Amino acid sequence: MKMTLLSMIRKSGGFTLSELMVVIVITGVMATLAIPRYQGMVEHAHAQDGTQVLITVLASQNRYFMENGVYDGGGGTDLPNSNLDVTFTNINNFNTPLVYSDVAVGGSPNVVVSIERSGGSTPYRLMISSAGQITCDDGGGSPASICTSFGY
Numbered sequence: 001m002k003m004t005l006l007s008m009i010r011k012s013g014g015f016t017l018s019e020l021m022v023v024i025v026i027t028g029v030m031a032t033l034a035i036p037r038y039q040g041m042v043e044h045a046h047a048q049d050g051t052q053v054l055i056t057v058l059a060s061q062n063r064y065f066m067e068n069g070v071y072d073g074g075g076g077t078d079l080p081n082s083n084l085d086v087t088f089t090n091i092n093n094f095n096t097p098l099v100y101s102d103v104a105v106g107g108s109p110n111v112v113v114s115i116e117r118s119g120g121s122t123p124y125r126l127m128i129s130s131a132g133q134i135t136c137d138d139g140g141g142s143p144a145s146i147c148t149s150f151g152y
Contacts, residue, residue, distance in 0.1 A: 040149060043120060046093045047150045050115050053088065054128040057097050057113040060086040071112050071130065073099030094118055102130050122146045
């Protein structure tokens with residue numbers, strides 16, 4: 001008996017349960033591998049946003065230093081309470097930057113600006129020195145594991 005293409009298509013009624021289970025397992029394995037990587041990429045993007053804030057405030061600190069001979073901030077002044085000519089309407093994912101007068105913060109020397117991550121699964125603090133070197137720690141002076149994934 002000859003089967004036409006149309007009759008063959010009608011006879012195959014769908015997928016078996018084992019075929020569906022294989023597809024579900026493969027999809028689960030792919031999601032298990034992809035989700036942490038995606039979250040790491042999102043956190044890296046947040047760190048880049050924080051870095052841009054640091055660079056902007058550092059430029060303002062350098063202008064202040066050229067005009068006054070010292071950096072503004074003392075031992076850690078909130079940016080809105082400083083004498084710097086920079087404002088941010090909204091800094092997503094980070095607390096208000098702290099401005100320092102070229103002091104050691106945590107294990108990093110010559111810090112002029114720091115910004116701390118708000119929210120997120122791992123807290124960390126980004127700092128920039130008067131020379132423009134960006135460092136990262138866990139907020140208490142110890143290196144945070146997330147910082148090494150950012151390259152700091």
